[in-house]
Amino acid sequence: MTLKTGRRETLSRDWLSKTLAGVIGGFGLAIAASGLLACLTPGALDEQNKFQVAMWLVPPVWIGVMSGSFVFRSGRRAWIGLAAANALGFAMLALARHFFIR
Template identity: 30%
Template sequence: MRLQKFPKIHADWLSKTFAGVFLGFAFSVCIGAIVTVLSFTRMEAVLAPQMGMWTIPWIWCPLLFLAYFIPRGWQAIVIYSLATMLAYILLLLLRG
């Protein structure tokens, strides 16, 4: 039986770190804003920003961790950039 070959994970840590830290943070802040916008109708107005604020590290830390498992650094930057753009478009649509 042959073992399946997986793509090699390259050690271009600088671009992966950039993607995880900056683009992952931008994405997680946007998700926190989406959670805040959606929480205003379901909970008190005082608690909704806290809910959005505390979702940021729960999104950002796994994104920073997962950036190093993407095979190439430029792929991590493209994936995180597209995800961030889609999240901000969704936020703009929700805010009206």
């Protein structure tokens, strides 16, 4: 892809780093989202169905985050952004478990 400045910019810059960030960071975010769903929906579904829905939430979230990891400008930014999102997700899960599970 040629930019207006005449520089040649490739779309595949840092693709390996972005892919690994998406795979690892996406899995963590998917697990945090699944845990939040299971924790924040007490009584909404019976126990078996609630955990089944939480389990099936993991692949779509994981794939979505993996796909979104290529939007970052560099692999380093992907790692930093997904690490921050994971920290926030697991902090929210810890707070939810602390306040909602007795």
